[in-house]
Amino acid sequence: MLDFLICLGIGIIAALFIVGMMISKLKTVHKKQNAADYQKNDSFRLEVSRDSYLYKEVKKTPLQKK
Amino acid sequence: MAGLIEYECPCCGGRIEFDSGLQKLKCPYCDSVFDIETVQNYTADIQNTGQDEMNWDTQAGGEWQEGENSDMRVYTCQSCGGEIIADSTTGASKCPYCDNPVVMTGSFSGDLKPDYIIPFKLDKDAAKAALSKHLSGKRLLPKQFSSENHINEIKGVYVPVWLFDAEADANMVYRAEKRNSWSDSNYHYVETSYYSAVRAGKIAFELVPVDGSEKMDDDLMESIEPFDFKDAVDFRTAYLAGYLADRYDVSAEQSIERANSRIKKSTEAAFAGTVTGYSAVKLQSGSVRLNNGKAKYALYPVWILNTTWNGEKYTFAMNGQTGKFVGDLPVDMKAASMWFALITAIVTAVLYGLSFLLQ
Numbered sequence A: 001m002l003d004f005l006i007c008l009g010i011g012i013i014a015a016l017f018i019v020g021m022m023i024s025k026l027k028t029v030h031k032k033q034n035a036a037d038y039q040k041n042d043s044f045r046l047e048v049s050r051d052s053y054l055y056k057e058v059k060k061t062p063l064q065k066k
Numbered sequence B: 001m002a003g004l005i006e007y008e009c010p011c012c013g014g015r016i017e018f019d020s021g022l023q024k025l026k027c028p029y030c031d032s033v034f035d036i037e038t039v040q041n042y043t044a045d046i047q048n049t050g051q052d053e054m055n056w057d058t059q060a061g062g063e064w065q066e067g068e069n070s071d072m073r074v075y076t077c078q079s080c081g082g083e084i085i086a087d088s089t090t091g092a093s094k095c096p097y098c099d100n101p102v103v104m105t106g107s108f109s110g111d112l113k114p115d116y117i118i119p120f121k122l123d124k125d126a127a128k129a130a131l132s133k134h135l136s137g138k139r140l141l142p143k144q145f146s147s148e149n150h151i152n153e154i155k156g157v158y159v160p161v162w163l164f165d166a167e168a169d170a171n172m173v174y175r176a177e178k179r180n181s182w183s184d185s186n187y188h189y190v191e192t193s194y195y196s197a198v199r200a201g202k203i204a205f206e207l208v209p210v211d212g213s214e215k216m217d218d219d220l221m222e223s224i225e226p227f228d229f230k231d232a233v234d235f236r237t238a239y240l241a242g243y244l245a246d247r248y249d250v251s252a253e254q255s256i257e258r259a260n261s262r263i264k265k266s267t268e269a270a271f272a273g274t275v276t277g278y279s280a281v282k283l284q285s286g287s288v289r290l291n292n293g294k295a296k297y298a299l300y301p302v303w304i305l306n307t308t309w310n311g312e313k314y315t316f317a318m319n320g321q322t323g324k325f326v327g328d329l330p331v332d333m334k335a336a337s338m339w340f341a342l343i344t345a346i347v348t349a350v351l352y353g354l355s356f357l358l359q
Helices: A002-024 B036-048 B124-135 B143-148 B218-223 B252-272 B333-358
Strands: A045-062 B015-019 B024-026 B072-077 B083-087 B102-107 B155-183 B187-211 B244-246 B280-309 B312-319
Touching (some): A045 B036, B036 B155, B124 B312, B155 B252, B187 B218
Antiparallel strands (some): A045 B187, B015 B024, B155 B280
16 A cells, blocks of 8 residues: 555656646746846956955764664 | 965865874864865865956947938827837837837938848738737636737837847856765664766857847747848848837947847756756856857847726737747636646546545
């Protein structure tokens, strides 16, 4: 029974993905977020590039013993 | 007396203090410890980014010569209030945006003369073919929608656009992370090192278009971009023969905000692209200052089709220069449910069958 429910769950996720793709094909109107198409050729000049280390964090989680 | 100097913790944003035992700065809230120089440089970098300055010269468009627009007529839509322009030989009977009747309200006068126009390169037959292609091969499109569509009502419209040119000076500070993980016999460790990445420089944009018509949906107009300005010519009324032209009702000043937003996003992305070698990068602070920002006024060619189906309005548009065709379509929910059930059943049956074979 558990096997069947796992297979059914994967089946539902796969169906959601495929039907979602089919629906997205019907939506072709999208707002353009940027102006990348209009960047002037060779106009990008990087004048300052500086990376500085700030700090670090270490998180540890106990391993489950078998 | 000098004011008290305060520094914010780069980790949690709390006020950090000097720890005399460590001879370093320590955050009392998150216990992070920093070199003094690191915090001073970090604070200076954040403060130096400054504010955005997006100033434009919006003197676009020209003056009409005497008699140049005497053959142009203005038609007003009785439903949406849109005003379109057509020459006296072309005329207009229906609004290209809402498909309701228009009436001639007089000769065209006033307004700015466009600086440029991109003439139509693709004709009505190309637009009809593109619409048929747009409707084909879509399994979830209701069949009645394709059979009932009003393919003959496609109209060629010159849409007013403001074109913005500018050079941008950018000053960005990104927060970058490097992650490293390992385990021993008792614990799994994740070490995250944080960096401040400062990037500054210049980038230029040209001819960023913003729709100058309120009736033309901005998202629809942006979806058929880009237009190739190489085909643009100085505006002449002769190019309007056989087509409609929308009258601009959004000024260059009102369009600045949209141009700024697009230019800023691209500038941030371009500089973020130089922050490499990290697991994650996020913009922390930044400013964009525009120099020599100028606007131009142009007309861009668009084929437009409006249709109503099941009480909802659907608008399609085709770039009259490149042929790019867009328009949202309705979803057949019955077909979508059927496909969902069918795919679920097939995938479940195949996986369940395989699980039996592998046991």
